[in-house]
Amino acid sequence: MFETHLDATYAWLGLALVSVAAVGVVAALPASPPPDASGVAHTIDSVAAGEHPATAEHGLAADRIRLTDRSVALGGEGGAARAPLRAPRVTPVPTERHGASDADGLRRVLGGVPPDAAFDDPEAFAAAAERARARDDEWRPAPDRLTVRRVHYGGVRVTLVG
Numbered sequence: 266m267f268e269t270h271l272d273a274t275y276a277w278l279g280l281a282l283v284s285v286a287a288v289g290v291v292a293a294l295p296a297s298p299p300p301d302a303s304g305v306a307h308t309i310d311s312v313a314a315g316e317h318p319a320t321a322e323h324g325l326a327a328d329r330i331r332l333t334d335r336s337v338a339l340g341g342e343g344g345a346a347r348a349p350l351r352a353p354r355v356t357p358v359p360t361e362r363h364g365a366s367d368a369d370g371l372r373r374v375l376g377g378v379p380p381d382a383a384f385d386d387p388e389a390f391a392a393a394a395e396r397a398r399a400r401d402d403e404w405r406p407a408p409d410r411l412t413v414r415r416v417h418y419g420g421v422r423v424t425l426v427g
Contacts, residue, residue, distance in 0.1 A: 299346040300327035300339035305411060306348035309337065312413040313352030313424035320377075320414045330407040332357040332426060334398045339407065356394045358427030360405060367393035375425045380418035387419030394423045 327339035338347040370383040384390040
């Protein structure tokens with residue numbers, strides 16, 4: 266009545282191994298999906314492709330960001346995601362504050378200050394944007410919101426992202 270069949274023992278061992286393997290696979294899965302880099306890229310491209318000055322914001326659910334003039338990458342608990350930018354001449358605005366510099370002027374313009382209040386002339390604005398595009402692209406802490414602003418100053422047209 267209480268005898269153990271050899272087949273039942275192997276079945277229980279097999280079931281135990283499959284259960285342990287399933288728990289291992291589930292534990293290895295990320296708790297959340299990777300951040301939405303393509304949505305951020307779409308926001309940047311839609312502002313940059315316009316003919317008129319415009320501003321947009323995009324909420325970020327990421328821990329870190331890497332922004333270049335050609336792509337945006339976001340990283341978080343769920344992994345990392347990268348999306349290409351199709352818009353020409355996107356200017357990443359540095360977030361570090363190391364005294365008065367071009368980056369301070371670009372941050373002010375990104376925040377809504379007219380470019381002629383932050384820079385002496387359009388050439389200085391264009392040069393500051395060019396230096397910002399030439400910076401090393403490295404991972405930085407991500408803000409809660411990303412701001413995109415297309416600005417015209419004289420004959421200079423720049424799309425600032427920060």
